[in-house]
Amino acid sequence: MTTLAPARASAPPRHWLASALRRLLWWVTLTLTGGFQRRGRLPRGGCVVIANHSSHADTAALLAALDARHAPVIGAAADYWFASPWRRRICSRLAGGFPVRRDGGGVDDLLAMADELRAGRTVVLFPEGTRRADGEFGTFHRGAxxxxxxxxxxxxxxxIAGTDKVLPKHGRLRSGVVRVRIGAPLPAAATPEDARASVAALHARAEAERKRDSGLRRRVSSVINSRWGAVLVFLWAVAEALSWPLIPELLVATIVIAVPRSAVKVSLSIVAGTLAGGLLGLQLAAAGAQLPAPLTTDRMRAQARHEIAVEGADAVRHQPWKGLPYKVYVAEAGKADVPPVDWVVESAKARGSRTAMLTALFAVLGLLLQRFRRWYVGYLVVFAGVFAWSLAGVIRTWS
Structure with missing residues (x-):
């Protein structure tokens, strides 16, 4: 290989905005589908990037990983991505793709990008020419x-590791962590076999890191993503509104931190369960039923009774911020013959706002802490300790 010529430190500014928007789009997409991590950086100036190819999601992973100052463009199969107008638009606008022929003339298509490289841009190529099953590597062509x-x-x-799990060849989109590991530039005398070995080694290291996860977190993810996940959360919230002593927000801290993309499902299930349980509890209390209420005190009941006598159904708005259990308000509202419709409406406002806020908070925290998933059990231990201490403090305050 010839001596490297001086190149611009970065691509021309006119390319930065489009590249930055693509990077943001694919980073957000991969983060929401399970997580995205990158290790390593490209050298300054133009360069040719070569990567393994097992999924269409590889392009998204590379665009999310490469800095906008490199303004990366992706070599795409002309016979597939440029065979129809809609595919051409998707490839060009969302991936910055350019056509590379696979049936002759491909090297000429690549050499046409030489000036872009000298201007500081990055050209991304998949030397295998087509997608392979994860862990399998085909022959690397010399074009790059x-x-x-x-x-x-x-x-x-x-x-690149994990893209074949997120979007398998001929499969549907799934949840999974994607990792990209950028290596050091290859020596000038590198051969296609050297390039293949370097990419394979980086893939193996990225795959090993991707699999470092808590077994308990994976089981939690499996349960919440099953057909029964939302039902279990709903039933927990119903039980808490009637008698169960542990608030449903515990599930937010347990589930959403582990599976951030479940935030909407968990939040809606909690609110629906709370309202259903609250309405049932209201009717039972109005009929004279006395349900068990562990971890509550006479002072809690007196406070809720006073607020409901003064404000009616509006009194439930105090519940999320005073530490009084929802079931205490439900029982006292039933005894006071608060209209069920008014109670459901006000409960939806009060409980819904707090649940939505907490769920969003833990979803963001879960996204930011994805690289620490292997310590999920430790997080649960710490959180359980903090929650127990807080609960004891609330009971002491209202004793």
Missing amino acids: LVLAEEAGVPLVPVG
Whole structure:
């Protein structure tokens, strides 16, 4: 390979905005589908990136990983991505793709990008030419090496892991963590076999990191994503509104931190269960039933009774911020013959706002802490201790 020629430190500014928007789009998409992590950085200036290819999601992973100052463009199969107008628009606008022929003339298509490389842009290529099953590597073609030599820029290997789980070949979108590991530039005398070995090694390291996860967190994810996940959360919230001593927000802290994308499902299930349980509890209390209310005190009941006597159904708005159990308000409202419709409406406002706020908070926290998933059990231990201490404090305050 020839001596590397001086290149711009970054791509021309006119390309930055489009590249930044693509990076944000795919980073958010991958984060919401299970998580995204990157290790390593590209060298300054233009370069050719080569990566393994097992899924259409590989393009999204690379665009999310590469800085906007490199203004990356992706080599895409002309016979597939540019065979129809709608695919051409998707590839060009969402991925910055350019056509590469696979049936002859592909090297000429690549060499046409040499000036872009010298101007500081990054060209991303999949040397295998097509998607392979995860862990399998085909023959690496020479086109990427020829382009890097012609433009006088580095050739940088990248390993991608997890995309075949998120979007399998001929499969549907699933949840999963994607990791991208960027390696050091290859030596000038590198061969296609050297490039293949470097990408394979980076892929193996990224895959090993991707699998470092808590077994308990995976089981929680499996349960909440099952057909019974929302039902179990709903039943917990119903029980808490009647007698169960543990608030449903405990599920938010347990489930949403582990599976951030379940936030909407969990939040809606909690609110629906709270309202259903509250309405049932209201009717039972109005009929004279006395349900068990563990971890409550006479002072709690007196406070709720006073507020309901003064404000009626509006009194439930105090519940989320005073630490009094919802079931205490439900029981006292039933005894006071508060109209059920008014109670449901006001409960939806009060409980819904708090649940939505807490769920959003834990969803953001879960997204930010995805790389620490293997310590999920430790998080639960710490959280359980903090919750127990807080609950004891509330009971002491209202004793």
